[in-house]
Amino acid sequence: MDQEITASRSGDLLARGEHEFQIFCAVCHGADGSGNSIMAANMPDTTPSLLAGQAIERSDSELFDLLSHGRNGMPAFDWAMPTMDRQAVVAYVRMLQQKGGSAPQERGR
Numbered sequence: 891m892d893q894e895i896t897a898s899r900s901g902d903l904l905a906r907g908e909h910e911f912q913i914f915c916a917v918c919h920g921a922d923g924s925g926n927s928i929m930a931a932n933m934p935d936t937t938p939s940l941l942a943g944q945a946i947e948r949s950d951s952e953l954f955d956l957l958s959h960g961r962n963g964m965p966a967f968d969w970a971m972p973t974m975d976r977q978a979v980v981a982y983v984r985m986l987q988q989k990g991g992s993a994p995q996e997r998g999r
């Protein structure tokens with residue numbers, strides 16, 4: 891009998907991605923990925939929105955490489971997250987981009 895595991899797996903992946911994003915990315919890129927955060931406002935480099943421009947045009951692999959190895963003011967995260975979690979973050983960023991920047995519910999973490 892076929893088990894419908896695909897949908898729930900992708901749901902789990904996004905939940906995992908959201909969790910990791912809030913821990914590692916939101917501090918600079920904002921909880922909604924818009925690039926608005928207290929940290930960004932106080933950093934010498936511009937922290938880009940993940941919902942516009944280059945971040946949208948890049949392929950999944952480019953995003954994955956970027957968050958794995960970093961670039962300029964963007965830290966590397968290969969030390970912090972296993973491959974699966976970094977893939978989950980890429981999936982979550984794609985989801986934020988599809989939502990077109992409407993802020994996800996703030997959670998009191």
Ligand code: HEC
Binds near residue numbers: 919962
């Ligand atoms: C310390 C602040 C900081 C954190 C934390 C951070 N970033 Fe960044 N991010 C930056 C800055 C600054 C840049 C611009 C880098 C540059 O100018 O080359 C950037 C660039 C990027 C880009 C490239 C956008 C483009 O030009 O295509 C992506 C994608 C990105 N970050 C995703 C993430 C993700 C996903 C996380 C969490 C795993 C994360 N960032 C965590 C500061 C941060």
